[in-house]
Amino acid sequence: MTVALILIPLAAALIVAVLPLPRRSTEALALGAALAELALGVVALIRFDTTKGVQFATDRLWFGDLVSKADARFSFGISGLSLFMVLLTALGVFSAIATAAWIGRARPRAYFSLLLMLEGALVLLFTARDLVLFYTGWEAMMIPLYVLIGVWGGRERRRATFTFFVYTLVGSLLMLVGVAWVGITQGTFELDALQNAGITDAGPFFLFAAAFCIKAPIFPLHGWLPLTYRESPIEVTALLSGVISKAGAYGLLAWALPLFKPVAEDYQWWFAGLALAGLVYGSLVAFRAPDARGVIAYSSLGQMNLIVIGIFALNADGFTGATFQMVNHGVASLAAFLLIGLVELRTGTDLFRWLGGLANRRAALSTVFLFATMFALAVPGSSTFVSELYILLGAFRFEPWLGAAAATGIVLAAMYMLRWYSGIAHETEGERVDPATPDLRPYELGIAVPLVLVLLAMSAWPSGVMERIVS
């Protein structure tokens, strides 16, 4: 099962790249593969047994015996957290491919092949139970990203790629040294064996934390984020914010903390403090951003830092909230960015000064936008509200005033999200908006509505997600 989840997108990537099909067939093939992956993910969700831990496991020797130091293994398995990360990936890539097909990207075979490759790498990373394998997925996800941004990005794509590239590589190569260190000192790369390693060396912990915190990103390691989110093709931005940033949080949760528990406790304050700064900073800048992408980009920074606060509360409530928020924020920011993409397609811009008044005569568009806004600002009753509440609860348990300070993030979220919504949908009609600008077409609704439905479903039954995710 797990292996199939990894191989379907990779095989599809190869087929799409090799077969000289016309555009329509390429799109259909890529979309079909993404749908199959999503369906298989749903099957895994249904068959997932909350009473067991890691499931659908496969384990075979890869290479090893580095002079009886450590074996690297092809070891995959799905934990509760992995399950939802895989589902989020499948949903995200499906929506991204659907959007890309609608926008009509140049060189479709290469483009879709890269998106599917990215999906395969992400699933590998989320299901790996071996450190070398995890690192493989981590690095393998970067390469398609660099190319997608560097080749298909906006006008400043070269600078954006370069910045993104330098930041993320610094992190991941430092992690490689950490991987070698763990293998040599612990004699194993397996997550299950390392789970209670309780390593007390701070140096290697920071080698790992650097990679994860850059990816998430934690303040002040977010320097790559604004430019990258602005210059990437919109569906790639959606994936970056919705799925790939979660890989950073996942790395912290699933690898760095279990391996280095004592060190994490020592430095708990540093991480929680920086994340708090990031939450406030991101939220404030989001409120001042002149463009729709900028608002969601910085809000994404704030939200990821909120998740990190939940993680570094280092208690059960914090973990529950952080993991659930990873899923919620993932879907919500996918929806927000893809909707911006549909607006950009109509108006050619995402600057507020050229937008506005789209709600007028465009009922479907404004409704979907409103839903996305509501979820992003965590309106009571929404799934995001539940997860943010848990994070705050965890933060209070750890240190009351940290919880109080983090709560400001939620107030700020309401401010910038309402500004975002009204900047696009309300106010006077912008320069680039004319009466002929169409409402959402049925195909576009097909992209956006499922995301909203997923969010609604999670709001209706949050415990359904949470009991699986922490199992």
Add this chain to the structure above:
Amino acid sequence: MITLAADTVPVSWSAIAPEIVLLGCACALLCIAVFMPRGLARVASAGVAAGGFVAAMVVSVTQYEDTARYAFDHTLRIDSFGQAGRLVVFSAGLLAVLVAWGSPWLRDRAVECFALLLTAAAGMSLLVVANSFVTVFVALELFSLCLYVLVALDVDDLGSLEGGLKYLIVGAVGAALLLYGSALVYGATGAFEFDRIAEAVRAGDNRDPLLLTGLGLILVGLGFKANAAPFHMWTPDAYQGAPTAVTTFMSAATKAVALVTTLRVLVVAFPEQSELWTTLLAALAIASFVVGNLAALRQTDVKRMLAYSTIGHTGFLFTAVAAKSVLGTQALVYYLVVYAATNIGAFGIVAVREREIGRPVQIDDFRGYAYRRPVLGVAMIVFMLSLAGIPPTAGFIGKLTIFSAAVDSDLTYLAVAGVVATMVALVYYLRVPFAMLDREARVPIVRNRTGMVPASLAVAVSALAVLVLFFIPGPLLDVAKTAGQSLLGG
């Protein structure tokens, strides 16, 4: 005590069987040049050269055994470490023949080219099992002289001549230093054979200035061949000027034999001075990281860029040598095989593109190439990722094993330096995939496709090797481990 045992040295033909095969084929080629008409000679010479390499490979594989033995008194040491080095050389030779086939410069000089290639390979093959400084020097000169000529073989091209001349002068200096160093070590210990040097050092003064000076000079001499900074200055010109098939061979084979020899000399002959040479190697490694990668950033010519990248990789290889452990040797052998496959493939693609456009290949000449030739384009991307050490390519596992060896031998700072170097390196490696996938480029159709099949085959084989060695690295790592144990014991 000096033992001159000229009349008692037992001759062991099997120890030099691969060299005999290769030199025999080279002689056969010279006969072909005389007795056959031009056109036929060209085809026959390629066939004989390829056959020679295959035969040498078969001979080495059938002789392959885990136990080490000395031959010709102690001048040769046939062990699986040396045998692994030999196999790298022969595979590189075979693939270089494929890459060379069909090149315009080869038209009038095929026989000479292949004869020199076989002779160079024979020299290299002897060098990797050499256990005495005399043998080292003879073998080194044998293959170096052939390479000087091979680099300058395209006499119609000024760059080729320039590269050949620079290589000749700098290479001669390097060889002279090596010889001088050997003489000093002989003066201090009374022995040329590595194991006897170590014995003499253990029995005597291991801080003898004569000995240490000799060791330093030997290291410098080997550094020239291994493209280590600051002894790298011939590399860019020679690599860029040489006919691309020759560069292919040099980058894979010369590098492998230089590193194999460096490791053997240092750990077998000078184990008592290991602290000293570890520091020296670390310094050379860091210098190579800095010089190679920073200079590569500014290159637009693909061959020149890869030449500088080769200097940068010496840093990694020296890191593995400096670990001076079985794990380090294992990492070195694995990395050398992967590195050879990667470089052969990358230069092979450059050779193909060069023939398509009829001039030296700039990075811009690859714009949109992946859309025109998907297989070669994807292969080139694979090679660049492998050089950068990014999964899913074998270069990643190579880098991981080297880092493991470094951490294991308390050389973590070298691993960190390697990480920084890789970060810089990625900037220029990834330029190639970016150009390859440029969505706006229009690549004109090229009609000149004659004789591309063998070169493409070499590229495909290399790409497959780089991918397969990622997913199934076990067998090669096992071979590398026994090679390490055969050298170091344990």
